[in-house]
Amino acid sequence: MSNLGPSNSVEHLPVGDSGKTAREIAAPDPRPAEDIGGTRAQVLTRQSKLPLQPTRDAEYYYPDGSIIILVETTLFKVHRSRLTRDSPIFESTLSLPNHPDAALATSEGRCDENPFVLHGEKAQRFRTLLLVLYGMPYELVQIFSEKGHLSDLIIIASIMHKYGFHKIEALAVSTMRPMLQLGRYPYLPPAEYLSLFDYSILADQTALRDDVLSIIRNRIMFEPTYAYAVIMFAMDRRHEEIWGRVLGLALYYGAIKGPTQWAQDSDWTSLPKDMKLLLHVSFSTLVDMKHRGIPWVHDCGDAEYCATKWLELLDQATTGGYGDFRRKPADFASWVCAVVDLRQLERYTPCHRAAALKYQNQANALVAGSWEFFEKLHRELIIT
Numbered sequence: 001m002s003n004l005g006p007s008n009s010v011e012h013l014p015v016g017d018s019g020k021t022a023r024e025i026a027a028p029d030p031r032p033a034e035d036i037g038g039t040r041a042q043v044l045t046r047q048s049k050l051p052l053q054p055t056r057d058a059e060y061y062y063p064d065g066s067i068i069i070l071v072e073t074t075l076f077k078v079h080r081s082r083l084t085r086d087s088p089i090f091e092s093t094l095s096l097p098n099h100p101d102a103a104l105a106t107s108e109g110r111c112d113e114n115p116f117v118l119h120g121e122k123a124q125r126f127r128t129l130l131l132v133l134y135g136m137p138y139e140l141v142q143i144f145s146e147k148g149h150l151s152d153l154i155i156i157a158s159i160m161h162k163y164g165f166h167k168i169e170a171l172a173v174s175t176m177r178p179m180l181q182l183g184r185y186p187y188l189p190p191a192e193y194l195s196l197f198d199y200s201i202l203a204d205q206t207a208l209r210d211d212v213l214s215i216i217r218n219r220i221m222f223e224p225t226y227a228y229a230v231i232m233f234a235m236d237r238r239h240e241e242i243w244g245r246v247l248g249l250a251l252y253y254g255a256i257k258g259p260t261q262w263a264q265d266s267d268w269t270s271l272p273k274d275m276k277l278l279l280h281v282s283f284s285t286l287v288d289m290k291h292r293g294i295p296w297v298h299d300c301g302d303a304e305y306c307a308t309k310w311l312e313l314l315d316q317a318t319t320g321g322y323g324d325f326r327r328k329p330a331d332f333a334s335w336v337c338a339v340v341d342l343r344q345l346e347r348y349t350p351c352h353r354a355a356a357l358k359y360q361n362q363a364n365a366l367v368a369g370s371w372e373f374f375e376k377l378h379r380e381l382i383i384t
């Protein structure tokens with residue numbers, strides 16, 4: 001596994017590319033061949049326009065390979081048959097000449113100056129794909145065992161999915177599942193679990209998705225700055241329902257930290273302005289919900305009196321109650337848990353029972369990840 005190091009960590013994976021057709025993934029590079037190669041002098045003088053000069057990969061540039069592939073600025077020389085076996089995507093892209101210029105199309109992939117260009121891919125990820133396709137049994141046993149690295153398996157699952165190596169993808173997923181149980185999952189930077197979550201949605205791996213969601217929830221709850229990373233990652237994806245849930249979770253646990261804690265968190269400063277504002281407004285809204293109460297439908301005939309009595313009742317319970325909300329005044333959910341006793345509903349008037357359920361439902365929604373709650377506040381912020 002010499003070529004899989006810490007530098008291998010997943011950034012925001014371009015797994016979103018998988019929706020593209022094979023031809024789009026490996027569309028020909030419109031630049032003339034000399035631009036791709038480029039002499040050192042050209043690179044120096046036209047640096048703003050040109051990519052870095054391509055270099056041959058130290059490991060996967062086989063002299064007897066049959067196709068040269070450029071990924072970012074790295075040239076790989078591998079065997080066409082190795083790529084097309086099991087991959088319908090490579091099968092269709094590599095079997096047809098892609099270059100519009102007939103002369104260049106014939107020589108495409110045969111020399112460094114006219115390589116087959118794999119767009120939208122990272123060299124490090126492609127190297128991982130080759131590691132698996134060319135791996136020796138002892139390397140593969142290491143990768144696909146519980147002793148393997150989850151980071152590697154995440155890349156393997158997502159890149160194999162992208163190019164249609166479904167059997168290898170399934171193997172990666174079944175290897176990682178036991179690693180993802182709560183209480184034993186390995187430490188990884190937030191972006192890696194978020195990328196894995198992204199992959200699980202894209203690949204429609206629902207069991208995996210639920211495992212990862214539990215991990216993300218766990219980390220958000222117990223690791224002080226995790227929520228910020230999740231907000232950054234999820235905010236562009238909030239239109240998708242499942243990402244809305246993740247964002248809702250991160251916003252709730254981010255908001256209840258409160259201004260004093262935010263000032264101490266270095267990651268706080270990296271949040272965009274509108275998210276900071278949203279967290280401020282959420283914090284004060286949640287504190288306010290405890291003091292002024294949340295409305296419910298009354299059948300008692302005197303809503304005002306009933307609501308005042310209810311707040312008094314909660315106030316008394318709060319005095320004697322205990323829980324996280326003591327440290328975190330905006331932690332509405334913990335507070336409800338401590339002061340609204342659903343096991344003793346009979347102590348309440350019928351109308352207060354309705355209130356108790358309403359409070360409990362709101363608390364449950366917040367800890368389950370309610371983007372709706374924050375979306376409403378967010379909308380109001382945009383309007384004002």
Ligand SMILES: [Zn+2]
Binds near residue numbers: 298300307352
């Ligand atoms: Zn009432």
